[in-house]
Amino acid sequence: MKIDSSGDTIAAIATAVGRGGIGVIRVSGPGTYGIADGLFESRSGIRLSGASPMKALFGRVVRRRNDIPETLDEVLCIGFRAPRSYTGEDVVEFFCHGGRRVLTNILEECYRLGARAANPGEFTQRAFLNGKMDLPQAEAVLDLIKADTEGAFRAARRHLEGKLSAAIRRERDRIAELLSRIEAVLDFPEERLDGEVPQRLGDECRDIAARIETLVASSRSARILKEGLSVVFAGAPNVGKSSLFNAFLGCDRVLVSDLPGTTRDSVEAAIELGGIELRLWDTAGLCEDTGLLEAESVRRSRRMIEEGDLILFVIDGTRPPQPAEEEAWKSLEGRERILVINKSDLECPGAEAARNRFTGGPCVAASARTDGGLEELKAMLEKQIASWTRWPHEDAWVYTSRQKELCQRSREYLEKASEAFRQGLSAEFAASDLRIAMEALGQLVGEVTTEDILDLVFSRFCIGK
Ligand SMILES: Nc1nc2c(ncn2[C@@H]2O[C@H](COP(=O)(O)OP(=O)(O)OP(=O)(O)O)[C@@H](O)[C@H]2O)c(=O)[nH]1
Numbered sequence: 001m002k003i004d005s006s007g008d009t010i011a012a013i014a015t016a017v018g019r020g021g022i023g024v025i026r027v028s029g030p031g032t033y034g035i036a037d038g039l040f041e042s043r044s045g046i047r048l049s050g051a052s053p054m055k056a057l058f059g060r061v062v063r064r065r066n067d068i069p070e071t072l073d074e075v076l077c078i079g080f081r082a083p084r085s086y087t088g089e090d091v092v093e094f095f096c097h098g099g100r101r102v103l104t105n106i107l108e109e110c111y112r113l114g115a116r117a118a119n120p121g122e123f124t125q126r127a128f129l130n131g132k133m134d135l136p137q138a139e140a141v142l143d144l145i146k147a148d149t150e151g152a153f154r155a156a157r158r159h160l161e162g163k164l165s166a167a168i169r170r171e172r173d174r175i176a177e178l179l180s181r182i183e184a185v186l187d188f189p190e191e192r193l194d195g196e197v198p199q200r201l202g203d204e205c206r207d208i209a210a211r212i213e214t215l216v217a218s219s220r221s222a223r224i225l226k227e228g229l230s231v232v233f234a235g236a237p238n239v240g241k242s243s244l245f246n247a248f249l250g251c252d253r254v255l256v257s258d259l260p261g262t263t264r265d266s267v268e269a270a271i272e273l274g275g276i277e278l279r280l281w282d283t284a285g286l287c288e289d290t291g292l293l294e295a296e297s298v299r300r301s302r303r304m305i306e307e308g309d310l311i312l313f314v315i316d317g318t319r320p321p322q323p324a325e326e327e328a329w330k331s332l333e334g335r336e337r338i339l340v341i342n343k344s345d346l347e348c349p350g351a352e353a354a355r356n357r358f359t360g361g362p363c364v365a366a367s368a369r370t371d372g373g374l375e376e377l378k379a380m381l382e383k384q385i386a387s388w389t390r391w392p393h394e395d396a397w398v399y400t401s402r403q404k405e406l407c408q409r410s411r412e413y414l415e416k417a418s419e420a421f422r423q424g425l426s427a428e429f430a431a432s433d434l435r436i437a438m439e440a441l442g443q444l445v446g447e448v449t450t451e452d453i454l455d456l457v458f459s460r461f462c463i464g465k
């Protein structure tokens with residue numbers, strides 16, 4: 001991908017592939033109006049290049065073969081003049097009928113008149129290169145397109161407001177100011193960093209590092225909003241994991257039977273709860289290995305339990321808790337877990353003992369058969385999710401792993417600089433660390449870019465955006 005792609009005019013279908021009421025073709029670049037005038041005939045007879053920008057014109061797209069005109073579609077067409085467009089260049093959008101062939105025919109006509117196919121994310125990349133948005137905002141556009149749940153949507157909207165960039169620039173400016181003070185000393189060695197001054201500079205570095213660390217901490221909440229959570233139903237065989245999984249989904253998704261060992265493989269299904277996507281996992285019962293297949297089933301269950309964000313540990317209330325179950329519960333210490341005492345529609349003599357022994361996490365009595373306790377369990381999950389996604393620094397969140405890594409890099413070098421001051425090393429060491437810390441923040445907001453960075457960000461987009 002080239003950073004400087006100006007000069008080219010690009011075109012793509014901007015709507016999802018398939019059949020739709022309308023489909024949009026977007027063209028951007030210096031040749032845009034020439035292409036539009038070459039294929040679009042407005043009903044009023046005005047050429048698009050002569051019409052006022054952002055005014056919709058109705059007309060038809062015409063393909064000419066050997067000077068014989070053929071109507072490809074009747075469309076609405078809107079032109080935008082640089083720099084007042086999404087990309088900051090001349091842009092034209094054709095609102096056509098949404099069939100694949102209709103759109104492809106018109107797109108091919110755009111190519112014939114001089115456009116080339118846009119790369120994934122190239123429109124947004126141009127918007128970034130033309131200063132219409134910064135890099136975190138461009139990343140937010142991608143998140144917004146991908147958002148399936150209310151939580152992911154809200155996170156992307158907030159991301160798009162650009163508050164992270166403002167917060168990052170503030171810290172970057174503080175580093176720059178520190179650097180200028182240190183460089184003054186380096187330039188005029190007679191003004192030595194003496195006495196408590198290095199100490200104070202070190203404290204300032206640590207202070208900025210702490211602020212960045214606070215931003216990094218928000219990334220967990222952002223990840224949950226964006227990607228949701230995995231919730232694993234785990235426990236001994238036959239306790240009713242699959243029955244509860246089905247009850248949660250409200251359908252008979254997986255097989256249930258009174259034979260232990262019914263579930264052999266981990267099965268996933270997604271629901272939305274509290275605006276967050278929950279990926280529910282039904283797993284095979286944890287049992288003593290009796291054969292190769294069982295051993296593999298248990299291995300898979302263990303892996304899911306390790307990877308899950310939250311474990312619903314299910315036990316059967318009609319029988320006393322088993323030592324192996326207690327052991328499994330103990331091994332989950334420090335993890336997010338909820339004890340579910342199932343089969344509460346029956347006599348549950350084991351429930352009391354379980355409540356006493358399985359401590360260190362909330363507990364709920366439930367029945368997959370009658371749906372008893374399910375609302376309570378869902379409310380418990382919802383509360384948990386709300387506490388994870390509530391972030392006090394509402395204004396600035398770290399959303400992507402790229403942003404998180406760069407924040408961490410910056411923080412690490414700020415701490416190195418602080419340490420260099422503390423040890424009384426030459427100010428040059430600290431200065432070089434601070435430059436790296438500053439550059440990481442510059443990369444985050446997109447002020448320092450390389451083709452690699454742009455590739456990383458924009459290649460994840462779809463074509464047409
Ligand atoms: N009475 C009653 N029976 C239940 C309840 N939940 C499950 N069962 C029964 O318990 C048996 C085992 O249920 P499953 O859902 O297959 O249990 P599981 O934990 O998935 O079992 P494995 O996949 O073998 O590990 C079945 O006969 C279910 O009908 C419940 O809440 N009440």
Ligand SMILES: [Mg+2]
Binds near residue numbers: 241242255256262283
């Ligand atoms: Mg099962």
